[in-house]
Amino acid sequence: MAVYTMVSADEIAAFIADYDVGDVVSFKGIAEGVENSNYLLSTTTSHFILTLYEKRVNADDLPFFLGLMDHLAHKGINCATPLKDKKGNVLKELCGRPAALISFLDGLSVNRPNVQNCRQLGGALAQMHLAISDFKGMRKNSLSVEGWIKLAASCEQRADQCLAGLGQTIEQEMDYLKENWPQDLPTGIIHADLFPNNVFFLKGKLSGLIDYYFACTDILAYDVAICLNAWCFEEDHSFNVTKAENLIKGYHEIRPLSADEMAALPLLCRGAALRFLLTRLYDWLNRVEGALVETLDPLEYLAMLNFHQKIKTSNQYGVDLSS
């Protein structure tokens, strides 16, 4: 959570003159997102988020991300949408960085989702998957099995600095997932990072989805698995099966999960747990003294991995869709 690039009043005024959005009246760096610099910008006509894309985002991917957001908005999905400037451009440059002006979404993220939040999230995720289905873009998921293998290799030697035995746990899980990762499930563009901080609610109703900067082509049900991990575990790492049931049912009502997809859930949840365990472990092992970004606890995801390893059938997630 930081602002990495400082933008002066003159620079922002010149930037905004390219758009048809009135004059700037306020401009504040916001503590949101760890990858980019985000500013809340108010003009005489409306409110916006101005994002400057920092080094961790590959600039070549930006047309995909911005195109996806634009596509979703046109499909009626409540999501932050990039604005076009007077010449029709959405991807611009500011202070030497790629930059985009994004619509402002009302709503607040919940840090402890309740059952109803999970139900609605499931539905919104399914709606998003359906709305994306005719989007033409493609982006390989660099954080799927191949990416995990690379990450695991770069962490394995030092993983035990984090927890004794962690290196071996990762190696064994990696071997299992390489062998068993599903090959024939429906794929499409997934959000891939739909944590509670990326979902807004207003008066108990889901009001929007943000932060599409991990979106990629992958197994659709893997997005459900990522959400099960991010939304259905309590702070003490216990699994709330009622939340899981509601998340899955909320999804299934909009985009029915096939028997194969349901059966694969435990495996997909293991993969999702390993993916965040690995990236968090990598960040933890490579944390920089004095960095502005706090490292997240890798072991939270080890606890999730251990939980899913013991799941025998997917009805243990609270739903039996075969009936």
Next chain:
Amino acid sequence: MAVYTMVSADEIAAFIADYDVGDVVSFKGIAEGVENSNYLLSTTTSHFILTLYEKRVNADDLPFFLGLMDHLAHKGINCATPLKDKKGNVLKELCGRPAALISFLDGLSVNRPNVQNCRQLGGALAQMHLAISDFKGMRKNSLSVEGWIKLAASCEQRADQCLAGLGQTIEQEMDYLKENWPQDLPTGIIHADLFPNNVFFLKGKLSGLIDYYFACTDILAYDVAICLNAWCFEEDHSFNVTKAENLIKGYHEIRPLSADEMAALPLLCRGAALRFLLTRLYDWLNRVEGALVETLDPLEYLAMLNFHQKIKTSNQYGVDLSS
């Protein structure tokens, strides 16, 4: 620049229910201020800043600060103003911390003030001094001569870690200021931290002053000296005498400076330079690895101190008010 206390959606909704400001529609941590946690809060009726006062602010001082802001607002000064809840309270508690809901001020701060900005700043500072003159509160400046002596004592041993000879420079300057610090100049409540980031402009016109959390009772012209340092030196530490002239004239037009006040300016500027040199040096020497706050360069203020030490008469600041 950081948000230190995380506030949940439920906590903020409960907090806002105490006020007559509508329902919360958005709530974002902003990267502003290093002492407190600041959130931008939008409701169905308006926009606000929600401030949670963190450890560095003495809670006993908060009624003074909030009372001062309220007083200034009632006098027609454009400043952030604390709102009263339905029971008439301005100082509240949230997440175990003192908290206040503050009006939102439009405007942008300039990081490179121009001559006109300086002229307007001088005028606004004088207006603020006049508007405060009948405010009943008092607050001793803990960062005046006595405070400098304590800070200098705690830094002197290690000051040379920052720059060879710095300890001796501080000691000599401290001796000089103890001996010569003015005793008979007009006093009142001063802002004491009116850096460019605390002053907003809209379309080239000064639109507001924020951050009164260093306000205290001290020599009024010392506030001018703090601003001369903060607004009239260029990035290469050169002194822009045109900016100084305009800042002083802008002030003088509204609240005429006496001959004694003018004559004391070089001394007051030395004091102001030493004050920020010392606090920055203290923070630099005591910087914490991994801290969310960047330490500012103490030596910027050493350069200013060196400049003012060479000033013989205050007309070297570009203004001869004796004529």
